[in-house]
Amino acid sequence: xxxxxxxxxxxxxxxxxxxxxxxxxxxxxxxxxxxxxxxxxxxxxxxxxxxx
Numbered sequence: 580x581x582x583x584x585x586x587x588x589x590x591x592x593x594x595x596x597x598x599x600x601x602x603x604x605x606x607x608x609x610x611x612x613x614x615x616x617x618x619x620x621x622x623x624x625x626x627x628x629x630x631x
Contacts, residue, residue: 584608 590605603619606612616626623631 584605586605589602590608591599591601594600600618603621606617606619607621612620612622612624612631614624614626614629616624625631
């Protein structure tokens, strides 16, 4: 079961286009790779090759 983490300062920022972008800090706290090609993925996932 995936747990919902409360957002803290430094967990995300707003892009110029108005999207919430999660930081490496948040993605590490989450504890797993979602394989969506996150901009700040600390797990090394590459969406182009679908590999870590």
